[in-house]
Amino acid sequence: MSSQLLMIEDDARLAQMVGDYLAQSGLQVLHRGDGESGLQRLQNPEGAPLPELVILDLMLPGIDGLEVCRRIRALPGSVARIPILMLTAKGDAMDRVIGLEIGADDYLPKPFEPRELLARIRALLRRREAGSAQAEHVMRFGQLEIDRDARTVSVAGQPAELTSYQFDLLVTMAERAGRVLSREQIMEAVRGRELEAFDRSIDVHMGRIRAAIEADPKNPRRILTVRGVGYVFAKQQD
Structure with missing residues (x-):
């Protein structure tokens, strides 16, 4: 069964490219073009399984990626623990530092190699699986x-x-x-x-x-x- 990821990215062309590439490795990508709709997908799945990982762009229309990250980490239960891989086109290292401090698990600057994105996703999913095995009620x-x-x-x-x-x-x-x-x-x-x-x-x-x-x-x-x-x-x- 393929893993399902949520990509919150306003660049539809990039999201399509990433989705096509990751699909070759058995990863299904759901795309949302702004932070609000991405959060709605996480909060109101209507019975659908939660994504196993969020790919989150820093620069988004409306609320930015940092605020989206903050809100995800404030959500209840397992939603707050979903791994977040943040994408940033900014050169300022402070944006990446802030992203990691508020709860992002990793970051990848744009432009990026699809193979590196895949490697980072796999690493985060392995870490999540190991953590889930050790989780206690x-x-x-x-x-x-x-x-x-x-x-x-x-x-x-x-x-x-x-x-x-x-x-x-x-x-x-x-x-x-x-x-x-x-x-x-x-x-x-x-x-x-x-x-x-x-x-x-x-x-x-x-x-x-x-x-x-x-x-x-x-x-x-x-x-x-x-x-x-x-x-x-x-x-x-x-």
């Missing part, structure tokens, strides 16, 4: 354990009581441990999970999560507030 952070399948949380072996909303919020943060997320990114990540509207009430939910999992909720070590930005789930061990 239970996330552990020191004494904190989050069982995504059972939808339970425990601290030092003792159950922590959370509502369904708060559990989804905690999972959203834990899956992105170490990344600072704005309230808007968190809301985007939990969209479509039958959750209530959050806006500023997200702060109330965060306070209740802290009360359930922190030894000292007034001086949290796990869910930290980043003033003027949002929240970060700290990776440090207890």
